[in-house]
Amino acid sequence: MLSKKMEKAFNDQINAELQSYYLYLSMSVWFTSQNLEGFAGWMKIQAQEEMAHAMKFFDQIHERGNAVKLQAMDTPKATWKSPLEAFEAAYKHEQYITGRINNLVKAATQENDYASNSFLQWFVDEQVEEEASAMAVVDKLKMVSDHPGGLYMLDREMAGRGAGGE
Ligand code: OFO
Numbered sequence: 001m002l003s004k005k006m007e008k009a010f011n012d013q014i015n016a017e018l019q020s021y022y023l024y025l026s027m028s029v030w031f032t033s034q035n036l037e038g039f040a041g042w043m044k045i046q047a048q049e050e051m052a053h054a055m056k057f058f059d060q061i062h063e064r065g066n067a068v069k070l071q072a073m074d075t076p077k078a079t080w081k082s083p084l085e086a087f088e089a090a091y092k093h094e095q096y097i098t099g100r101i102n103n104l105v106k107a108a109t110q111e112n113d114y115a116s117n118s119f120l121q122w123f124v125d126e127q128v129e130e131e132a133s134a135m136a137v138v139d140k141l142k143m144v145s146d147h148p149g150g151l152y153m154l155d156r157e158m159a160g161r162g163a164g165g166e
Contacts, residue, residue, distance in 0.1 A: 001064055001065045001066060002061065002064045002065075002066045002113070002116065003111050003113065005107065005111065006107060006108065006111060006113055006116055007061065007066045007067065009103075009104055009107055010057050010060065010061050010066075010104075010116075011057075011061065011068065011069045011070075011071070012071075013057050013100065013101075013104060014054050014057045014058055014061075014068070014070070014071075015070075015071040015073070016097065016100055017050050017051075017053040017054035017057065017097075018050070018051070018054045018073060019073060019074060019076070020047075020050040020053070020093065020097060021047045021048075021050035021051045021054065022047075022073060022074075022076045023076045023077070023090075023093060024043045024044075024046040024047040024050060024090070025043070025044070025047040025076070026076035026077060026078055027043045027080070027086050027089075027090065028040045028041075028043035028044045028047060029078070030078060030079060030080060030086065031043060031083070031086070034083070036083065036151070036155045036158075037155065037159065038154075038155035038156055038157065038158035038159030038160075039083060039155055039158050041158070041159055041161065042137075042158040042159075042161045045161055046090075053123070053126070056122075056123075060116075060119055064115070077089075083141055083151065084138065084141040084142065087134060087137045087138045087141055088138055090134045090137075091131065091134040091135050091138055094127065094130045094131045094134050095131060097127060097130070098127040098130075098131060101120065101123045101124060101127055102124075104116075104120055104123075105117060105120050105124065108120060137158075140154055140157075141154070
């Protein structure tokens with residue numbers, strides 16, 4: 001069973017992952033409004049990944065014999081000045097999530113909770129990928145800068161993201 005402290009921390013993380021889901025879904029809506037369907041699709045897949053992250057914590061809490069407590073969600077930001085600003089925000093958000101995961105590992109270590117520590121290692125690795133994939137798009141957007149032709153090509157490339165995510 002999880003300690004009360006870890007139970008609360010895992011429930012808070014369900015909420016954080018769902019907020020990530022909501023943020024990227026909101027970005028997907030915004031990209032659609034900008035006629036950038038490739039970016040919109042990429043963000044939709046990213047949102048689905050975030051839902052899967054939330055469900056990993058959800059299932060883990062139940063597996064440990066604890067109680068899931070769902071919390072209120074914040075309304076996500078809905079507009080960005082440019083695709084670059086949106087992806088810079090996504091990258092910053094992933095850094096924030098990495099910080100949260102690291103704090104969870106710290107808490108599990110302090111509690112001698114080896115099972116949680118092992119469970120969290122998947123997220124430690126995942127965050128390396130999450131930051132890298134957001135940063136890769138930031139770099140590409142900086143390359144195309146304000147050239148509509150480049151942005152059009154990049155949008156087509158973004159449409160290639162498979163259902164498995166990257
Ligand atoms: Fe984007 O990794 Fe979960 O939140």
